[in-house]
Amino acid sequence: MLISELVFIPSPGAGHLPPTLELAKLLLQRDQRLSATIIIMNVSFGPKQNTETRPSDPRLRIIDIPCDDSTMALISPKTFLTDFIEHHKPHVRDIVQGIIESHSVRLAGFVLDMFCTAMTDVAREFGAPTYTYFTSGAATLGLMFYFQSKRDHEGYDATELKNTESELSVPSIVNPVPAKVLPDVLLDKEGGSKMFLDLAEMYRKSKGIIVNSFQELETHGVEYLLGDDNDIPPVFAVGPIVNLENKKDETKTDEIMRWLNEQPESSVVFLCFGSMGSFNEKQVKEIAVAIERSGHRFLWSLRRRPASKEKVEYPKEYENLEEVLPEGFLERTSSLGKVIxxxxxLAVLSHPSVGGFVSHCGWNSTLESICWCGVPMAAWPLYAEQQLNAFLLVVEHGLAVEIRMDYRTDPRAGVGEGMMVTAEEIEDGIRKLMSDDELRKKVKHMREKSRAAMIEGGSAYTSIGNFIHDLTI
Incomplete structure (x- = not known):
């Protein structure tokens, strides 16, 4: 039996490798004729990509490209993505050539992360098709295509929408979309907007697009993408793809789980803002005041802002929480909450004592909370496409309450710190989150729909089968 080999290339962002690894495993489980190689391009800042749970399946290989000094010399906020991919093309080419020479496989295609479409050049050298893996939602993908088409056919400049009160009619979204929730990069006059829409242009040239969403969650968005008259390649809505095997720092996990075990069912509000999420000290104090006033049990993931304004770094752990929290906060709340x-x-969201999630609305976090764990969310986006995700959750789907839907910050220290969410706003959001029984029922129902989508006969199960068929014909 001739094996069909897929080469996966995730981008180096913390939220991109896990869904890539899970998708590859899912495909191999579905079809014995497939094998896969995931090529990881590493960066030196932040945590190392988590591949501790490398699967034992010999058909799945994970190959790391080490991060060297020449790679890090390219790190610049404005040109990093383009230069980073270009730097890695020769490495990827050599790896793929080695796979072909040492394994008896048919190269079925490259599955390129949504930010790695420039690797199409390498795929073309091998005569292999490319598929785009869009690790965000269907409505967001539709919005990218909408603005790219308006730019290319009408000369429309999306950056003119920045700081306006405009509302737009976007084909992949039912409700009018306020300009204030559009992705930062789309509004960037310094070249970010062009780069963002050029990506959408590249997606149109791929053989197909895999989306980490599913029809029951984003009915309107998925149906738009599947339409016949929008010049979009075949779309495979295969979600929710969730990373179920994060085993990082088991000692801390055990301590947290022991504390959660002592709390009543659905009583704890969990505050966590993703791998890049952090706030300045003034905002941290507002959050603390809100938590204390709300009177709810809480688990708060709190980390220090990066020190540098010149480059992207991951937040660090606080050595002494008392230096940033209001005086006496830890003592006064010791019987109700825990700051970590x-x-x-995912382990926290899966625990029965957790009843609500104050989140940055990253897409992976959204799928984990709503679709896998059935935990309602309070939306507090920070950057990237998170404002749009928040709008979709609150307005489009009614699966979250709002804290501040249009809040924006920059992962770099102190950049874009003009916005401040007051303790009153945060407290109000927490109270609504923890008391809205109808919201809780709606989210639990969506979890049931997501589980049904993944089993035989479900929408995502069928989409995965359609993708495998496209690969092997």
């Missing part, structure tokens, strides 16, 4: 650093997010 890093959090085992």
């Amino acid at each position: 650093g890093w959090a085992p997010q």
Whole structure:
């Protein structure tokens, strides 16, 4: 039996490798004729990509490209993505050539992360098709295509929408979309907007697009992408793809789980803002005041802002929490809550004592909370496409309450710190989150729909089968 080999290339962002690894495993489980290689391009800042749970399946290989000094010399906020991919093309080419020479496989295609489409050049050298893996939602993908088409056919400049009160009619979204929730990069006059929409142009040239979403969650968005008259390649809505095997720092995980075990069912509000999420000290104090006033049990993942404004760094752990929290906060709330650093997010969300999630609305976190764990969310986006995700959750789908939907910050220290969410706003959001029984029922129902989508006969199960068929014809 001739094996069909897929080459996966995730981008180096913390939220991109886990869904890539899970997708590859899912495909191999579904079809014995497939094998896969995931090529990881590493960066030196932040945590190392987590591949501790490398699967034992010999058909799945994970190959790391080490991060060297020449790679890090390219790190610049404005040109990093382009230069980073270009730097790695020769490495990827050599790896793929080695796979072909040492394994008896048919190269079926490259599955390129949504930010790695420039690797199409390498795929073309091998005569292999490319598929885009869009690790965010269907509505967001539709929005990218909408603005790219308006730019290319009408000369429309999306950056003119920045700081306006405009509302737009976007085909992949039912409700009018306020300009204030559009992704930062789309509004960037310094070249970010062009780069973002050029990606959408590249997606149109791929053989197909895999989306980490599913029809029952984003009915309108998925149906738009599947339409016949929008010049979009075949779309495979295969979600929710969730990383179920994060085993990082088991000692801390055990301590957190022991504390959660002591709390009543659905009583704890969990506050966590993703791998890049952090706030300045003034905002941290507002959050603390809100938590204390709300009177709810809480688990708060709190980390220090990066020190440098010139480059992207991951937040660090606080050595002494008292230096940033209001005086006496830890003592006064010791019977109700726990402040931690890093959090085992999925394990926490899966615990029966957790009743609500104050979140940055990253797409992976959204799928984990709503679709896998059935935990309602309070939306507090920070950057990237998170404002749009928040709008979709609150307005489009009614699966979250709002804290501040249009809040924006920059992962770099102190950049874009003009916004401040008051303790009153945060407290109000927490109270609504923890008391809305109808919201809780709606989210639990969506979890049931997501589980049904993944089993035989479900929408995502069928989409995965359609993708495998596209690969092997």
